[in-house]
Amino acid sequence: MHYILVSDAISEEGLAPLLEMEDAEIIQKRVDDPEVPLDKIEALLVRSATKVDEELMEKMPSLKIIARAGVGVDNIDVQAATKRGIIVVNAPDGNTISAAEHTFAMMASLMRNIPQAHQSVKNLEWKRNAFVGTELYGKTLGIIGLGRIGSEIAKRAKAFGMSVHVFDPFLTKERAQQMGIISGSLDDVLMNADIITVHTPLTPKTKGLLNEQTLSKTKKGVFLLNCARGGIIDEKALAKFIANGHVAGAALDVFETEPPGENPLFKFDNVIVTPHLGASTKEAQLNVATQVAKEVKMYFEDKPVLNSINLPAMSKDIYEKIRPFHHLAKQIGSMLSQCVKEGVNEISVTYSGSVVDLETTYLTKALLSGFFKNRIDANVNEVNAMLTAKERGVTVGEKISSNTFGYSNCISVMIKGDIRNYSIRGTFIENYGPRIVYINDFNIDFFPDGNLLYIQHIDRPGVIGRVGKILGDHHINIATMQVGRKEVGGEAIMILSCDKPLDDEKVKLLQELDDIVSINQIIL
Numbered sequence: 319m320h321y322i323l324v325s326d327a328i329s330e331e332g333l334a335p336l337l338e339m340e341d342a343e344i345i346q347k348r349v350d351d352p353e354v355p356l357d358k359i360e361a362l363l364v365r366s367a368t369k370v371d372e373e374l375m376e377k378m379p380s381l382k383i384i385a386r387a388g389v390g391v392d393n394i395d396v397q398a399a400t401k402r403g404i405i406v407v408n409a410p411d412g413n414t415i416s417a418a419e420h421t422f423a424m425m426a427s428l429m430r431n432i433p434q435a436h437q438s439v440k441n442l443e444w445k446r447n448a449f450v451g452t453e454l455y456g457k458t459l460g461i462i463g464l465g466r467i468g469s470e471i472a473k474r475a476k477a478f479g480m481s482v483h484v485f486d487p488f489l490t491k492e493r494a495q496q497m498g499i500i501s502g503s504l505d506d507v508l509m510n511a512d513i514i515t516v517h518t519p520l521t522p523k524t525k526g527l528l529n530e531q532t533l534s535k536t537k538k539g540v541f542l543l544n545c546a547r548g549g550i551i552d553e554k555a556l557a558k559f560i561a562n563g564h565v566a567g568a569a570l571d572v573f574e575t576e577p578p579g580e581n582p583l584f585k586f587d588n589v590i591v592t593p594h595l596g597a598s599t600k601e602a603q604l605n606v607a608t609q610v611a612k613e614v615k616m617y618f619e620d621k622p623v624l625n626s627i628n629l630p631a632m633s634k635d636i637y638e639k640i641r642p643f644h645h646l647a648k649q650i651g652s653m654l655s656q657c658v659k660e661g662v663n664e665i666s667v668t669y670s671g672s673v674v675d676l677e678t679t680y681l682t683k684a685l686l687s688g689f690f691k692n693r694i695d696a697n698v699n700e701v702n703a704m705l706t707a708k709e710r711g712v713t714v715g716e717k718i719s720s721n722t723f724g725y726s727n728c729i730s731v732m733i734k735g736d737i738r739n740y741s742i743r744g745t746f747i748e749n750y751g752p753r754i755v756y757i758n759d760f761n762i763d764f765f766p767d768g769n770l771l772y773i774q775h776i777d778r779p780g781v782i783g784r785v786g787k788i789l790g791d792h793h794i795n796i797a798t799m800q801v802g803r804k805e806v807g808g809e810a811i812m813i814l815s816c817d818k819p820l821d822d823e824k825v826k827l828l829q830e831l832d833d834i835v836s837i838n839q840i841i842l
């Protein structure tokens with residue numbers, strides 16, 4: 319049974335993919351509710367209210383995936399999650415339109431004093447001269463951060479007859495031209511805009527992006543909006559610039575602390591606020607809940623998650639192409655970890671043939687996760703495999719080679735151990751499957767799956783028969799068997815695939831046979 323905790327208010331209708339799962343218990347309670355079995359929870363679904371920090375993760379040893387029903391993951395310690403091998407996914411585009419529309423609604427409300435006028439009329443006043451506004455038409459809108467939401471705002475601004483100046487270090491000149499907007503520096507936006515709106519994530523670089531120094535470069539009478547994250551506009555600096563009349567007004571949907579409690583900005587009539595409502599529409603909430611519920615379900619079905627923050631993004635098509643190699647890489651890693659009993663200094667992976675066109679780093683991570691999973695008592699997966707290698711002093715190398723050894727693709731791995739080196743090569747053959755075609759200088763050909771016995775022996779008549787007899791005497795059926803040797807009478811290997819694993823006693827019996835050098839039981 320998978321235990322899934324939904325700890326913030328997430329659309330029930332959107333959770334349908336999870337509620338349909340027969341092997342899952344969905345708990346809809348706050349994370350600090352004493353009835354929540356934190357130690358059993360494998361998936362945690364949140365919005366922005368739940369703070370998922372290291373302390374909470376410590377209490378959730380079974381946690382495998384954190385899903386943010388929204389965009390910003392600043393309430394999740396992604397670094398700590400990565401270290402623990404916990405996948406973090408979000409719903410990157412489910413609330414884009416709602417957030418853009420809310421920003422636009424805030425902009426129009428700010429410029430036309432709608433909240434203040436509304437309150438005044440309800441107070442039985444009729445002060446038409448007190449609420450004279452400013453048109454959007456012909457004004458310059460400065461957008462800081464032209465991602466999904468920023469782009470939607472730019473489109474709407476153009477429809478309103480505004481000119482748009484943008485600062486986004488990742489925006490290409492070509493895209494700006496296509497959109498009919500002006501891409502410039504931060505100073506360009508600060509100095510030219512009549513209205514400035516921020517749409518970046520909250521990061522150490524964007525925290526306090528609009529501060530006393532940057533605000534002093536803006537036009538006198540500028541209007542400011544923050545519907546992204548509290549803290550991108552420094553609240554103290556904003557209060558100062560509102561108080562001295564430099565900033566004509568501000569619209570805020572988000573705050574440095576949420577809920578903000580008593581906030582000095584609230585005393586200004588020209589500051590209008592909403593309680594983090596950007597994504598609060600029926601449509602957005604259904605979209606983001608459905609997106610993350612599907613992601614979590616896919617995770618439990620062993621399918622790729624599409625919107626992970628700490629794994630490479632992959633479309634379904636790409637995943638279908640990479641899937642067989644992902645499996646092969648994992649199996650190679652797992653095989654190696656069961657053969658190499660000593661300390662390991664270096665793992666180097668070489669890709670050749672058709673596999674080089676795929677996301678090979680992801681494959682290397684899969685290989686490492688297969689390797690470390692059997693060696694250390696911790697959750698290792700593609701998320702934290704590189705970090706795990708680094709922490710254990712294992713150097714990881716990745717190369718591309720043109721030598722395919724006669725196959726259409728190859729994954730070759732070389733491990734430098736404390737005592738000796740190990741090498742293994744695998745390939746994936748269309749309509750046939752994954753094959754291991756080389757181990758430690760021996761050409762061989764077997765399917766890396768099930769209960770395998772990797773036996774090194776001397777190439778002499780009778781060895782195979784003796785091994786077969788012991789297995790037969792103990793009712794262990796041999797499904798497949800491959801042998802490889804370099805020269806007659808020299809060192810040789812055999813790979814047996816058995817219908818069930820052998821216990822230690824039987825492995826010992828085989829080990830004691832004449833001409834057997836070593837035996838590794840490999841369970842894949």
Ligand SMILES: NC(=O)C1=CN([C@@H]2O[C@H](COP(=O)(O)OP(=O)(O)OC[C@H]3O[C@@H](n4cnc5c(N)ncnc54)[C@H](O)[C@@H]3O)[C@@H](O)[C@H]2O)C=CC1
Pocket residue numbers: 388389390391410413414417462463464465466467468485486487488489517518519520523524545546547571572594595596597598
């Ligand atoms: N108020 C609300 O309810 C909502 C707020 N948000 C907030 O809006 C933010 C933006 O969302 P999206 O547009 O979907 O994200 P996005 O990732 O599509 O866009 C962010 C953009 O910011 C740019 N950027 C990053 N650092 C920058 C910097 N230092 N200076 C200038 N630009 C920078 C990036 O290049 C990117 O184009 C989210 O991170 C989230 O915090 C999102 C949804 C709803």
Ligand SMILES: O=C(O)CCC(=O)C(=O)O
Pocket residue numbers: 365366387388389390391413594596597598
């Ligand atoms: O969950 C919410 O309503 C907040 C949405 C948000 O801020 C985001 O998606 O980044």
